[in-house]
Amino acid sequence: MKDTVDNDLITRPDANSGRVIKSKKDPEAVSTTKRLKRSHRQIKAENIFRRTLTVVGWATVVLVAGIFVTLVLQSILSIKTSGFGYLWGKTWDPVRDIFGVYPFLLGTLLTSFLALFISIPFSFAVAIFLGEYFPKGWVPNLLKNTVELIAAVPSVIYGFWGLAVLVPIVRSFESKIGAEPIGLGIFTSSLILAVMIIPYAASLGRSMIQMVPSNLKEAAYSLGATRWEVIRSVILPYTRSGLFAGIMLSLGRALGETMAVTMVIGNTSLIPKSIFSPGNTMASVIANEFTEADHPVYLSALIELGLVLFVVTVVINMIGKQLIKGVTTN
Amino acid sequence: MSVHVKYRIGKSRVFQGLTILLSVACVVPLLFILVYIIQAGITKINWHFLTNLPKPVGESGGGIANALLGSIIIIALASVIAIPFGILCGIYLSENKKSKLAYWSRLCVDILQGVPSIVIGIVAYFWLVKPTGSFSALSGSVALAIMMLPIVVRSTEETLLLLPDSLKEAAYALGMPFHRVILKVILPCGISGILSGVMLSIARITGETAPLLFTAFGNPYLSTNILKPMQSLPLLIFNYATSPYNDWHDLAWGASCILLIWVLTLNIITKLITRKWKVQL
Amino acid sequence: MKTFKSLALASLAIVITGGMMMTSCGGSGTASKADSTAGKSGDDNTLLGAGATFPNPLYSKMFSEYDKANGQKVNYQSIGSGGGIQQLTSKTVDFGASDAPLNGKQDSALPAPAIHIPITAGAVVLSYNIPDMKDTLKLTPDVLAKIFLGEIKKWNDPKIMAVNKGVKLPATDILVAHRSDGSGTSNIFTTYLSKVSTDWESKVGKGSSVNWPVGLGGKGNEGVAGSIKQTPGAIGYVELAYAIQNNMAFAKIQNKAGNFITPSIASITAAANITIPGDAKVSLTNTDATDGYPISGLTWILVYKEQKYDNRTQDKAIKMLKMIQWMIHDGQQYCAPLNYAPLSANAVAIGDAQLKSVTYDGKPVLQ
Numbered sequence: 006m007k008d009t010v011d012n013d014l015i016t017r018p019d020a021n022s023g024r025v026i027k028s029k030k031d032p033e034a035v036s037t038t039k040r041l042k043r044s045h046r047q048i049k050a051e052n053i054f055r056r057t058l059t060v061v062g063w064a065t066v067v068l069v070a071g072i073f074v075t076l077v078l079q080s081i082l083s084i085k086t087s088g089f090g091y092l093w094g095k096t097w098d099p100v101r102d103i104f105g106v107y108p109f110l111l112g113t114l115l116t117s118f119l120a121l122f123i124s125i126p127f128s129f130a131v132a133i134f135l136g137e138y139f140p141k142g143w144v145p146n147l148l149k150n151t152v153e154l155i156a157a158v159p160s161v162i163y164g165f166w167g168l169a170v171l172v173p174i175v176r177s178f179e180s181k182i183g184a185e186p187i188g189l190g191i192f193t194s195s196l197i198l199a200v201m202i203i204p205y206a207a208s209l210g211r212s213m214i215q216m217v218p219s220n221l222k223e224a225a226y227s228l229g230a231t232r233w234e235v236i237r238s239v240i241l242p243y244t245r246s247g248l249f250a251g252i253m254l255s256l257g258r259a260l261g262e263t264m265a266v267t268m269v270i271g272n273t274s275l276i277p278k279s280i281f282s283p284g285n286t287m288a289s290v291i292a293n294e295f296t297e298a299d300h301p302v303y304l305s306a307l308i309e310l311g312l313v314l315f316v317v318t319v320v321i322n323m324i325g326k327q328l329i330k331g332v333t334t335n
Numbered sequence: 336m337s338v339h340v341k342y343r344i345g346k347s348r349v350f351q352g353l354t355i356l357l358s359v360a361c362v363v364p365l366l367f368i369l370v371y372i373i374q375a376g377i378t379k380i381n382w383h384f385l386t387n388l389p390k391p392v393g394e395s396g397g398g399i400a401n402a403l404l405g406s407i408i409i410i411a412l413a414s415v416i417a418i419p420f421g422i423l424c425g426i427y428l429s430e431n432k433k434s435k436l437a438y439w440s441r442l443c444v445d446i447l448q449g450v451p452s453i454v455i456g457i458v459a460y461f462w463l464v465k466p467t468g469s470f471s472a473l474s475g476s477v478a479l480a481i482m483m484l485p486i487v488v489r490s491t492e493e494t495l496l497l498l499p500d501s502l503k504e505a506a507y508a509l510g511m512p513f514h515r516v517i518l519k520v521i522l523p524c525g526i527s528g529i530l531s532g533v534m535l536s537i538a539r540i541t542g543e544t545a546p547l548l549f550t551a552f553g554n555p556y557l558s559t560n561i562l563k564p565m566q567s568l569p570l571l572i573f574n575y576a577t578s579p580y581n582d583w584h585d586l587a588w589g590a591s592c593i594l595l596i597w598v599l600t601l602n603i604i605t606k607l608i609t610r611k612w613k614v615q616l
Numbered sequence: 617m618k619t620f621k622s623l624a625l626a627s628l629a630i631v632i633t634g635g636m637m638m639t640s641c642g643g644s645g646t647a648s649k650a651d652s653t654a655g656k657s658g659d660d661n662t663l664l665g666a667g668a669t670f671p672n673p674l675y676s677k678m679f680s681e682y683d684k685a686n687g688q689k690v691n692y693q694s695i696g697s698g699g700g701i702q703q704l705t706s707k708t709v710d711f712g713a714s715d716a717p718l719n720g721k722q723d724s725a726l727p728a729p730a731i732h733i734p735i736t737a738g739a740v741v742l743s744y745n746i747p748d749m750k751d752t753l754k755l756t757p758d759v760l761a762k763i764f765l766g767e768i769k770k771w772n773d774p775k776i777m778a779v780n781k782g783v784k785l786p787a788t789d790i791l792v793a794h795r796s797d798g799s800g801t802s803n804i805f806t807t808y809l810s811k812v813s814t815d816w817e818s819k820v821g822k823g824s825s826v827n828w829p830v831g832l833g834g835k836g837n838e839g840v841a842g843s844i845k846q847t848p849g850a851i852g853y854v855e856l857a858y859a860i861q862n863n864m865a866f867a868k869i870q871n872k873a874g875n876f877i878t879p880s881i882a883s884i885t886a887a888a889n890i891t892i893p894g895d896a897k898v899s900l901t902n903t904d905a906t907d908g909y910p911i912s913g914l915t916w917i918l919v920y921k922e923q924k925y926d927n928r929t930q931d932k933a934i935k936m937l938k939m940i941q942w943m944i945h946d947g948q949q950y951c952a953p954l955n956y957a958p959l960s961a962n963a964v965a966i967g968d969a970q971l972k973s974v975t976y977d978g979k980p981v982l983q
Contacts, residue, residue: 047512050512051514054513054514055514057423058427058430059427061427062424062428062431062436062437063440064420064424065440065444065447065484066436066440066443068447069443071462072450072458075458076458079457079461096827097827098821099826099827100820100821101821127357127358127360130353130356130357130358131358131361133354134355135358138355148358151365153602154365155361157539157598158368158542158595158599159542159543159598161542161569161572161573162368163368165372165591166364166367166372185789187791187847188846189832189843200361200364207361231343231347232351233346233347233350233351234347236350260449261449263545268835268839271796271832271834272796272832272833272834272835273796273831283832289796291454292453293797293798294798294825295457295699296696296797297699297799297824298699299697299702299716300721300725301721311457314451314454315454318449319446321449325445326441390680391673391677391679391680392673392674392954393953464708468707468926549699552695553691554662555676555679556662556689556691563662574693574694576838578673578837580673581861583673
């Protein structure tokens with residue numbers, strides 16, 4: 006640890022040399038003990054710092070484990086009452102203490118995947134636009150920033166907007182195609198969700214596309230490929246897993262989204278018949294009913310729903326993580 | 336042959352046009368929302384609105400001073416908890432890329448990002464409110480801090496990873512100890528990236544209602560005691576927008592407008608920071 | 617070994633921060649006895665209440681007026697009746713508020729007996745959207761239950777036509793709209809349906825959130841109102857105040873005595889003018905009163921009968937009870953302007969008796 010000592014001399018030369026001159030005994034010996042002391046202090050500080058970092062690292066794990074344990078403890082009552090029937094029970098009837106979350110699982114998956122399906126063309130278009138066609142200039146810059154602002158708008162504001170603007174549009178659309186003209190439902194909430202999750206896949210996709218080595222693209226151009234052919238045969242295959250990871254990020258976001266969905270999904274506990282029928286997602290049920298849960302089993306059932314949602318997001322995150330890991334190691 | 340080439344070029348053009356069209360279409364909903372909220376809310380906002388307490392139904396006027404002050408206090412407190420913790424965690428993750436703990440810690444941060452906000456509210460209720468027997472701004476701040484954490488951690492980690500290793504190596508070569516390399520060299524270099532992450536996380540929690548419902552609880556009066564219930568903007572919007580009275584709807588619209596402007600301003604400042612220091616996030 | 621040490625340290629750190637927060641909270645909160653009697657800030661004098669959303673506008677008006685007159689601040693948060701009961705159970709609030717009296721399950725969950733004090737009565741109205749219809753729709757309990765059970769599907773169903781003689785009803789589908797968020801409004805409405813229809817009682821039951829057989833849910837009054845306004849052929853229930861404020865059409869409902877009643881403050885007060893039992897736990901739905909609107913309900917404030925719990929002071933108990941006493945006497949003048957019905961004389965008498973039964977350390981608080 007000799008370097009450390011020297012370093013200290015460099016950083017505080019005045020104080021050191023002044024003292025050394027004053028104590029006229031044996032300058033060399035005094036300064037060595039001082040140096041040793043200082044270096045000891047530095048090592049100590051360094052160790053404390055490293056220890057703190059590790060503790061903080063553990064603390065995140067403990068925090069998440071704590072959340073998990075709290076949720077499990079609070080849902081024990083419901084797990085005892087409903088057992089495994091909870092997951093595929095088709096009826097949610099708080100009055101009779103029958104809790105089956107199958108309709109909500111279905112609703113969550115339908116809205117999330119439909120939203121993903123709608124948003125993919127848009128987010129990929131943005132990614133290609135910014136990553137390949139126009140990487141520089143003020144127009145793309147504006148577009149990039151505006152798309153990122155989409156993620157910043159609070160979700161409750163999306164909900165209000167959906168209720169006021171989107172629902173009537175969807176309703177007239179539904180009456181044209183002969184579906185029940187309700188306006189609220191899985192389709193409407195998927196539309197809103199699609200808007201909300203565009204930025205996630207778009208920004209990851211953009212950086213992935215920018216990472217494509219230019220000699221690959223240039224080689225293709227020199228063979229006479231058109232822009233579209235380069236995008237389809239070089240860029241998309243090269244960035245495939247990165248784009249997929251972006252989709253996973255979007256999916257994770259869509260699964261947990263609460264307020265906006267709650268306001269436009271129509272909120273019925275019946276199993277949805279088509280994408281135009283009203284439904285419910287796990288998060289919307291919690292948001293709707295948590296404040297009025299008036300007996301312990303009911304409250305516990307809602308917390309168990311939170312637990313299920315927690316576990317689902319963990320699984321989706323694990324998948325996304327493995328994918329991104331695959332991309333970065335390649 | 337030339338027909339085929341024309342066809343291929345045409346196809347390429349069509350695809351380019353489609354890409355531009357779809358990209359621009361993404362912006363439309365955002366513009367719609369901005370215009371809609373600002374139209375509904377901007378006329379309600381004036382000095383009186385910002386500095387007065389809400390009035391009960393039937394009396395016109397009234398403002399949102401308590402919610403504004405409460406929001407600021409709760410967010411400041413959440414930042415005090417989350418930012419140091421988040422930055423330290425980000426440093427840990429960027430310094431220990433391969434260790435097992437880092438893998439789990441990173442995973443946990445990812446999980447935290449995906450946990451629905453209402454679940455965090457429930458957990459904070461069981462951790463802080465129930466044992467102490469009192470709702471408090473502090474418990475709301477803790478819930479919000481948990482929500483801020485993943486963004487701060489990820490932005491810190493990613494910014495630090497972008498810094499060239501040579502920077503760190505140069506500092507080590509001069510004999511600086513680890514903690515001083517990090518605190519005096521690495522952090523200052525990455526400060527803009529970290530700062531933008533912090534701003535983004537603040538923007539995110541500003542609009543959160545669900546975690547505050549059972550923690551900060553709300554308060555119709557001005558309050559600065561962090562151990563007592565406190566009002567906040569999203570809570571006020573949530574309560575007043577669902578009431579049957581037009582006076583309260585006006586308050587809610589004005590408050591929504593302020594909330595939106597607040598969040599967007601934070602985001603735009605962040606963008607300016609990142610552009611000025613040329614950081615990529 | 618090293619990882620174990622770090623893990624232990626991390627858990628310790630979290631627990632300690634948590635612990636520090638608790639103790640500091642307890643300091644000025646309720647946990648430590650010495651502090652709460654010694655240091656009394658302005659905030660400590662604020663009474664804390666939580667519960668029903670239904671009377672929230674009225675309560676906020678009353679508490680604002682009470683603060684002006686008596687300098688006593690009350691913080692009431694409308695987190696929902698279920699939430700109010702939960703918070704009273706865990707003693708995080710001074711009083712709870714609910715749109716439904718405590719049932720057996722909730723009573724047994726409470727750590728000590730609580731009393732009900734009626735504050736006001738409100739009504740749930742059936743609002744509808746039938747284009748080109750000038751007359752007011754009339755509904756009998758039977759027809760209403762069948763519509764919400766999904767058994768009557770068209771507006772020109774003979775059962776509806778029989779009630780509305782001479783009115784031209786379209787052949788369109790009926791779309792049912794209900795509240796999706798658990799609410800006192802839903803509770804009053806489903807309690808009513810359970811009373812008038814055995815089918816409803818057996819298939820759906822009563823509660824703040826029930827398993828609706830048909831229809832779609834909207835969040836809050838405006839969610840339901842939005843569905844009704846925008847969809848021709850829709851019917852749904854909203855609070856009276858909301859319907860009046862937004863000029864919505866609402867139906868006349870046949871009451872137990874056979875009269876078709878328009879919901880109004882007068883008809884709600886009439887519905888509440890019945891003999892109320894000593895514990896005030898009574899449902900006004902399907903009232904016996906001849907000119908009472910059948911879908912009305914009382915809303916209550918709940919407090920513990922024995923006020924000496926945890927480290928509450930007698931002073932606080934007195935302040936709270938005086939405040940509630942004011943609400944059922946002087947406070948009643950604020951009901952009508954907000955479309956809530958003032959309490960009838962006998963309801964006030966019951967409320968007074970209930971308040972006088974509250975004790976502190978076994979002795980009555982109010983003389």
